Amino acid sequence: xxxxxxxxxxxxxxxxxxxxxxxxxxxxxxxxxxxxxxxxxxxxxxxxxxxxxxxxxxxxxxxxxxxxxxxxxxxxxxxxxxxxxxxxxxxxxxxxxxxxxxxxxxxxxxxxxxxxxxxxxxxxxxxxxxxxxxxxxxxxxxxxxxxxxxxxxxxxxxxxxxxxxxxxxxxxxxxxxxxxxxxxxxxxxxxxxxxxx
Numbered sequence: 001x002x003x004x005x006x007x008x009x010x011x012x013x014x015x016x017x018x019x020x021x022x023x024x025x026x027x028x029x030x031x032x033x034x035x036x037x038x039x040x041x042x043x044x045x046x047x048x049x050x051x052x053x054x055x056x057x058x059x060x061x062x063x064x065x066x067x068x069x070x071x072x073x074x075x076x077x078x079x080x081x082x083x084x085x086x087x088x089x090x091x092x093x094x095x096x097x098x099x100x101x102x103x104x105x106x107x108x109x110x111x112x113x114x115x116x117x118x119x120x121x122x123x124x125x126x127x128x129x130x131x132x133x134x135x136x137x138x139x140x141x142x143x144x145x146x147x148x149x150x151x152x153x154x155x156x157x158x159x160x161x162x163x164x165x166x167x168x169x170x171x172x173x174x175x176x177x178x179x180x181x182x183x184x185x186x187x188x189x190x191x192x193x194x195x196x197x
Contacts, residue, residue, distance in 0.1 A: 011064045018068065019045060022075055030082045032171040036157045037078035044074045044149040048142055062135035070142020073114065077150030081106040086173045095167050103155050110150060118143050 023041060026034035048067055052059060085102035093101060121143065124136035183190065 007061055008059065008064065011061060015064060015068050015071070019071060022071065026075065026078065029173075030079075030086075031173050032161060032166055033078075033082040033085060033158060033173070036154055036161060037075065037082065039157055040078060040149045040154040041071060041074055043153055044142075044146055045071065047145050047149070051141060051145070057137075060131060060134050062131040063138040066135045066138025066142055069139060070146050073117065073143055074146035074149055076113065077106075077110045077146060078154055080109050081150065081154065082173070089169050089172055095169055095172055096162060098169075098172070099158055099162060103151075107151065110147065114143050114147050 019041060023034075023038035026037045026041075028034065030037065045067070048070065051057075052063075057063070081103055084106045085098050088098035088101045088105075089095065118140060121136045121140040124132055125140070128136055
């Protein structure tokens with residue numbers, strides 16, 4: 001019991017450190033949208049912990065793993081949205097139009113990714129037992145809440161930030177021109193490296 005208690009407390013500390021690092025990275029990489037993503041992640045974490053408390057769910061190690069994985073899913077959704085916004089600004093759209101278009105275009109990718117993970121969580125609930133089931137329930141709850149925070153909360157906050165006057169495209173990041181790697185042309189090298197590994 002002592003070992004379990006210690007593992008839970010260290011896992012919570014690790015989760016908190018991870019959350020802080022992710023928020024800082026998002027702010028550095030995406031500027032204003034990164035700060036919005038940080039607020040969304042804090043909202044996500046608070047909502048999931050309040051949900052645990054409301055339904056009197058015991059926080060176990062697999063449950064904490066589900067929460068941390070849910071944070072990853074929430075970040076992923078925000079990254080997809082903000083990368084789309086950057087691309088739209090680079091294509092010449094105004095910031096307001098880029099936000100609207102970016103969220104719209106990112107929706108299907110976010111929805112598909114989350115639904116497939118939700119299906120996997122349902123299979124784990126159905127076939128798993130004990131701690132696996134606990135992980136699956138937490139993961140499913142995290143996916144639903146992360147979709148809500150990414151598609152509703154983040155969207156609302158970024159539109160609010162735009163409405164209060166943060167309208168310069170430089171605050172939303174400009175898409176950098178990427179160097180194209182000819183993977184197909186160099187397939188023999190990649191195949192050889194893969195076989196050796």
